[in-house]
Amino acid sequence: xxxxxxxxxxxxxxxxxxxxxxxxxxxxxxxxxxxxxxxxxxxxxxxxxxxxxxxxxxxxxxxxxxxxxxxxxxxxxxxxxxxxxxxxxxxxxxxxxxxxxxxxxxxxxxxxxxxxxxxxxxxxxxxxxxxxxxxxxxxxxxxxxxxxxxxxxxxxxxxxxxxxxxxxxxxxxxxxxxxxxxxxxxxxxxxxxxxxxxxxxxxxxxxxxxxxxxxxxxxxxxxxxxxxxxxxxxxxxxxxxxxxxxxxxxxxxxxxxxxxxxxxxxxxxxxxxxxxxxxxxxxxxxxxxxxxxxxxxxxxxxxxxxxxxxxxxxxxxxxxxxxxxxxxxxxxxxxxxxxxxxxxxxxxxxxxxxxxxxxxxxxxxxxxxxxxxxxxxxxxxxxxxxxxxxxxxxxxxxxxxxxxxxxxxxxxxxxxxxxxxxxxxxxxxxxxxxxxxxxxxxxxxxxxxxxxxxxxxxxxxxxxxxxxxxxxxxxxxxxxxxxxxxxxxxxxxxxxxxxx
Numbered sequence: 001x002x003x004x005x006x007x008x009x010x011x012x013x014x015x016x017x018x019x020x021x022x023x024x025x026x027x028x029x030x031x032x033x034x035x036x037x038x039x040x041x042x043x044x045x046x047x048x049x050x051x052x053x054x055x056x057x058x059x060x061x062x063x064x065x066x067x068x069x070x071x072x073x074x075x076x077x078x079x080x081x082x083x084x085x086x087x088x089x090x091x092x093x094x095x096x097x098x099x100x101x102x103x104x105x106x107x108x109x110x111x112x113x114x115x116x117x118x119x120x121x122x123x124x125x126x127x128x129x130x131x132x133x134x135x136x137x138x139x140x141x142x143x144x145x146x147x148x149x150x151x152x153x154x155x156x157x158x159x160x161x162x163x164x165x166x167x168x169x170x171x172x173x174x175x176x177x178x179x180x181x182x183x184x185x186x187x188x189x190x191x192x193x194x195x196x197x198x199x200x201x202x203x204x205x206x207x208x209x210x211x212x213x214x215x216x217x218x219x220x221x222x223x224x225x226x227x228x229x230x231x232x233x234x235x236x237x238x239x240x241x242x243x244x245x246x247x248x249x250x251x252x253x254x255x256x257x258x259x260x261x262x263x264x265x266x267x268x269x270x271x272x273x274x275x276x277x278x279x280x281x282x283x284x285x286x287x288x289x290x291x292x293x294x295x296x297x298x299x300x301x302x303x304x305x306x307x308x309x310x311x312x313x314x315x316x317x318x319x320x321x322x323x324x325x326x327x328x329x330x331x332x333x334x335x336x337x338x339x340x341x342x343x344x345x346x347x348x349x350x351x352x353x354x355x356x357x358x359x360x361x362x363x364x365x366x367x368x369x370x371x372x373x374x375x376x377x378x379x380x381x382x383x384x385x386x387x388x389x390x391x392x393x394x395x396x397x398x399x400x401x402x403x404x405x406x407x408x409x410x411x412x413x414x415x416x417x418x419x420x421x422x423x424x425x426x427x428x429x430x431x432x433x434x435x436x437x438x439x440x441x442x443x444x445x446x447x448x449x450x451x452x453x454x455x456x457x458x459x460x461x462x463x464x465x466x467x468x469x470x471x472x473x474x475x476x477x478x479x480x481x482x483x484x485x486x487x488x489x490x491x492x493x494x495x496x497x498x499x500x
Contacts, residue, residue, distance in 0.1 A: 021300035028296040032289045040282050047277035048255055054237050055257045055270055062233075063185045066196045066223045069105045071179050073097075073202075074219040080204040083112070083217050088121050093128055101221070102126040108195065109137055109222035112202070115149045117142060120217065138220065140188055141197050145218055147184035148199040152216050155182050156209070163214055165207040180207060187244075187259040189268055193224040194244035194259070234272075242272040328400045330378060331385035339399035342409055343459060350453045353412040355396075356419045357452065357462055359470040360388075360426060362404035363444035363478045372439060377404075379436045380443060387429040395422070407466075416451060423447045423481040431479065446473035450484040 073079050073096060082092050097110050102123070111134045112121040122134025138145070155166045165180050183200035190197065201216035203209065225244070234242050241254070247269050250256050256269040326338035334342065346355045362384070369377040381404065388398045388406060396410040408426070410419050430445035448469030456462035465484040473482040 021304040025297045025300040070221045077204045111220040144184040144199040151182045152201045162211045163209040195224040334399035356410040358408040359448045359466040360406040365404040444479040455484040
């Protein structure tokens with residue numbers, strides 16, 4: 001008891017020193033980390049806000065660029081004249097749409113439709129397609145057509161028996177050419193790609209509409225974001241991994257910016273890996289913080305380590321000794337002492353938790369030892385012990401009592417029939433050849449089984465019966481299972497210690 005009290009006192013003293021040293025080191029590190037983390041957080045917050053504004057501005061710039069590209073055709077006298085009878089000549093389609101807009105600007109779709117959504121002409125990737133195909137694409141932009149139509153109607157004023165569009169005031173501070181404010185634009189997923197969609201009524205540069213042509217024809221252009229466009233945006237903005245994904249799928253570590261007015265979780269957003277300026281702050285200050293923290297930690301750790309090493313070595317040694325006291329050194333399974341503990345614990349609860357005892361002996365093991373030497377025998381024992389342990393895992397315990405003798409306690413959740421199945425599986429495992437230095441070592445096994453409490457509820461009853469059943473299995477030809485019920489001389493033997 002005195003030794004135990006001394007050990008507990010020593011452990012508490014070592015633990016106290018470790019705790020005190022750790023707390024001091026942690027206090028210093030935590031103070032430094034707090035200051036550094038606050039600086040990084042503020043820098044990141046400022047940087048992320050700036051990045052989001054840059055990305056949103058870049059998206060608007062891309063949309064404005066497509067509006068300008070499209071206006072070259074939708075805001076043009078020749079286009080307006082071509083649409084006088086709402087048909088298109090092959091020359092117009094080839095020269096203006098295919099050879100110009102498609103080749104120069106890469107519009108995946110160029111569609112002309114009226115306010116009701118009826119397709120007059122559809123060109124997909126530079127190739128004219130039927131109106132029905134273009135009509136399916138229009139379903140994704142019907143709201144933009146309605147918006148563009150509303151803007152067109154709002155800009156119309158009566159003039160000289162016809163109509164005119166309200167002109168856009170020129171802004172000397174804007175380098176782009178002024179365009180009539182009658183277009184609707186947005187970013188949409190079209191054909192699986194995030195694209196810029198622009199819808200505008202086709203009008204002449206004079207912005208004067210004859211009375212007979214009041215109802216507009218709209219030009220719809222779709223410009224998908226190509227890989228090169230995205231890489232160029234990343235280079236200009238200094239960001240990486242830019243892409244368009246649903247809002248609910250934005251991964252941790254990414255930030256996003258809305259690309260449309262939609263706020264639903266399924267709506268697409270632009271997401272990217274931020275530059276996180278806080279990382280620059282961290283990289284510049286972290287070395288100094290680490291040095292200070294390490295000096296403090298090393299000082300505390302030196303004191304703690306001196307005590308901890310001795311204490312840990314002592315604990316490891318004791319744990320190893322406890323393990324070796326109950327386990328076989330060669331195979332790692334329970335030894336006789338460990339088996340006795342498990343057996344006594346099982347017998348103590350045998351009325352509530354019946355169990356089965358298996359005695360197993362390797363057949364022709366002596367031949368292996370005599371022929372190939374003890375190292376070969378050891379290899380067989382280690383291999384088969386591991387195989388037995390894997391087979392019994394979760395169902396009970398395996399022990400090696402010495403030599404080639406094994407005992408197995410199978411817990412109460414396994415039925416008698418399952419125990420017999422397990423015993424036969426153990427026999428099959430023992431018959432698997434064991435490779436050793438170019439040889440295949442072959443043995444077998446015999447198994448005797450006794451059931452508790454049927455065959456006894458104390459060790460001196462059940463163990464001898466299982467052992468006798470084992471030798472009965474050997475006498476009847478080996479590589480087989482016999483139970484205590486098979487121990488018959490003239491009649492079934494009594495279940496008493498005396499008979500055993």
